[in-house]
Amino acid sequence: MITTIVQVSIAYFLLLGAQILGAGPHHSKAEETTMALGFVLIASYLVGTLCPRVKMPMITGYMLSGVFFGPYFLAFIDPSLAVLSHNAIHELELINHVALGLIAFTAGGELKLESIKSRWKALLSITFIQSLSAFVGVGCLLYFVGGQLPGLSDFSPTQLMVASSLLACTAMANSPSTTIAVINETQSEGPVTEIALGVTVIKDMLVIACFAATMSFSRAMMTPGKGLDLGFALDLGWEIVGSLLVGVVLGGLLSLYIGKIGAELPVLLMGVAFLADYLAEPFHLHGLLICMMAGFVVENFTPHGHTFIHAVERNSLPVYVIFFTLGGAQMELPALKVVGLVATILVAARAFFTWLGTSAAAKLSKESGSVVKYAWTGFLGQAGVTLGFAVLVSNDFPSIGNQLRTIIVAAIALNQVFGPVIMRFGLAAAGEIGEREEDEEDDLLAGEEVLV
Known part of the structure; x- marks a missing residue:
């Protein structure tokens, strides 16, 4: 040291x-x-x-x-x-475009359909109920008490609704890499470990889609004279469905390139990540959704998934170092005095509603007592996707974006400090810390190095 x-x-x-x-x-x-x-x-x-x-x-x-x-x-x-x-x-900040695309590639590639077949009912149940609990719970809490909190009290009712929705959306997000890092370090194995890992990677796709919809809703609310009409619904549908379709096509093209050429794949992926995120806005598409779907397609429907993910995760570390460093540098410390309380409430409320949703879903799925009690501890860490949200919010909403970015980055920092510690405690209490087979550890190794 x-x-x-x-x-x-x-x-x-x-x-x-x-x-x-x-x-x-x-x-x-x-x-x-x-x-x-x-x-x-x-x-x-x-x-x-x-x-x-x-x-x-x-x-x-x-x-x-x-x-x-x-x-x-x-x-x-x-x-x-x-x-x-x-x-x-x-x-x-130009590097942000590259980093956001690579993060989305990883999120899509982490979701392996084969790995969720054995517990798909529990995984889907916990994913949706936990996400709904965090979004509704955190959103309503911030909306109803935000007017009395420093940092949000000067927002208009419309701005407060938008801010509550966006912050609630970030509360849904987790960090697959933080979860993977703790699992690797503790060599844990068991139902809590399987649920924590499976739900986290599935949620990445759900959260990105939800964020795209929330951003469209927020833009409509913040644009004078524009409401939630048929035009908004059509725009939202195009942004989500169009992005997914473009992602499918991009995934097919990437698979074709890997199979036929394969040379300089890391450089190509960085270029594609940049272009997908940079060029999406003029066409009213969502770069994160495009790259996420492309990663999902390559991983699950082509024979090149391992090559693809290996190229993304093993060669993107410099980009991530710069991206996360810039994220920390953009935390406005003078503003933190004002929004620090909001960030703390956001972290505490997120933890509570994550526990509530996870425990309720585990009971409904008739999971074991250890899953009901301790699975929630695996969903507190936050990282790349959430920081990506903070960057996009800051760019799209100049009037409130800087304050929201500071709140989100402060919440990420708190969750990254306490999240892994709490997860380690949960795995220990569930009795799952121990030896894991070497091949299983190798499969998870990539997440420990890059830590998105």
């Missing part, structure tokens, strides 16, 4: 020295951004490697690194101390 801290410190002071020596009339913003990019790749990765030692996912380290070196923390002492200035963040 001390060695890593020394390495990051040396890299930081070398960067400051280069900035001081390079300062002058010929010092460009491009040079600033390039140096920030190089530093982020090194420093954030090193900080991330510390987190498993304290039983936290690596992305928590990336986000904390972004907070520390971003435009709010060190800049409080002196603006020149910040590595990631507002300008550098803006220039690097």
Whole structure:
């Protein structure tokens, strides 16, 4: 740990020295951004490697690194101390398009139809009841008490409804990679483990579709003179169904490329991820849905699923490091004083309604007592998909987006700190921590490295 801290410190002071020596009339913003990019790749990765030692996912380290070196923390002492200035963040946001597409590829590829056949009734029951409980419970709570909470009290009734809906949608999301990382680390096996993993990967698809619908609803509510009419329904239908159809076609084309050519697949996937997310908006489609469906098609209906997921997960780490670091850097610390209470209530309410929905669904499915009592502990972690939501909300709703992004990022940070710890406790209480077969561990290994 001390060695890593020394390495990051040396890299930081070398960067400051280069900035001081390079300062002058010929010092460009491009040079600033390039140096920030190089530093982020090194420093954030090193900080991330510390987190498993304290039983936290690596992305928590990336986000904390972004907070520390971003435009709010060190800049409080002196603006020149910040590595990631507002300008550098803006220039690097292009990487978000790549990261969002890769995250969606992974979410679609994680859902393997073969793996859910044995417990499909319980998995589907828990998925839908838990999602409904979290969405309705959190949404109603925030809507009815939000007017009294700092950070939401200055919203108009329409803005509060939109904010409650969007935050409720993020409350549904989980992190397959965080779940996988805890399962790998504890080598757990049993019904709670199977339910936690199965529901988490199924929910990714449901949550992305729900988010697309909620975003369309929110745009309609926030646009003057536009309501929930037939035109809205048609637009929503096109955004979801059209995105899924385009995703099916894209999945087929990717499978064809892998089978016939296969060269430079990681580079191709990054390019496709960027284009799918960047070009979706002009055609009123949803980039996350397109990439998710493409990953699902390649994984389940072609013989190239393993090659596809391997290419995504083994070569996207630098993109994820930058993406999560930027997410942390964009957490507006001054605003956190105002919205911190909202984030804490969001985390607590999400945990309660997740427990309520999971336990009720497990009882209805006649699952074992350990599943009823402890399965909910596997659904508290949040990561890539949720942070992607925060980015999209901030971009689409300028009037309230920055506040909502800060709330969401703060909630992700809290969930990533406490979620894995609570899941470990649940697996231990269920008596499932122990040996797992080596081949099963290999199947889950990818999620431990990238931690989306």
